[in-house]
Amino acid sequence: MISIAIQGLRGGVGVSSVVAALGHALQSQGERVLLVDMCPENLLRLHCNQPVADGSGWARATLDGEGWKAWGWSVLPNLHVLPYGRLSEAEQGRLELHLRRTPQLWRSLQASLARSFDWVLFDLPQRLVGHAQIGACDLSIRLLEADPACHALLRQTPLRPQEWLLVNRYDPGCQLQRDLLLVWQQLLGQRLLVQSVHRDTAMREALANKHPVGAHAPGSLAAQDALGLARWCLERRQLPAVVGALLDAESGEGGRS
Known part of the structure; x- marks a missing residue:
């Protein structure tokens, strides 16, 4: 399981x-996939036809x-989603404290999921440290947009070892976005995925x-x-040693913008 x-x-x-x-996309390539929502906003389920x-x-x-x-919900054959659920703000705080105190919880759950799935994708929250304690993952992707806010954050946010960066909502018709992408390609090297997700x-x-x-608009x-991103992930499954070497080399050259 990856x-x-x-x-x-x-x-x-x-x-x-x-x-x-x-x-x-991974499911369409014949893979068994589980999507896990770690965010209190509980929005991932809305992409999977779960009642509001x-x-x-x-x-x-x-x-x-x-x-x-x-x-867990079955979205399609071999595609499942595990929603976060609805919690009050106080309950979210209680759960965050519980997850901080039991960092091994999701590590053991990952091990149990390996028997049923080829891929588990975690939708991680922005600020809740306990919720993001899911154990070691094979791939770590940080999502950003080509805008000044993300550019500023890149300059002050340490990148994790072996972390990839993916640009979402890319508009090639926007001069600012094209310029930022060129700058990031120079600063981030191999860490910045060639594959972007267009607006x-x-x-x-x-x-x-x-x-x-x-499923909606294939x-x-x-x-x-x-x-294209799914195919990149499938290639990474075949080349773990090469991936680690590339990112280790990038880290040695600076590793952050």
């Missing part, structure tokens, strides 16, 4: 949409002392229809980008 942690460099960069799109009013999920089950596996109204339309973009640019 686990992927996907987190935004800042809030609002479209992590849940990309997680859903990538999960569907349904408040079930792993976080809700954890606080209620119930088994969390019963709350595409199909992404918003897919969420409105409660489906991953590849011919859309965003869906094709997600498929």
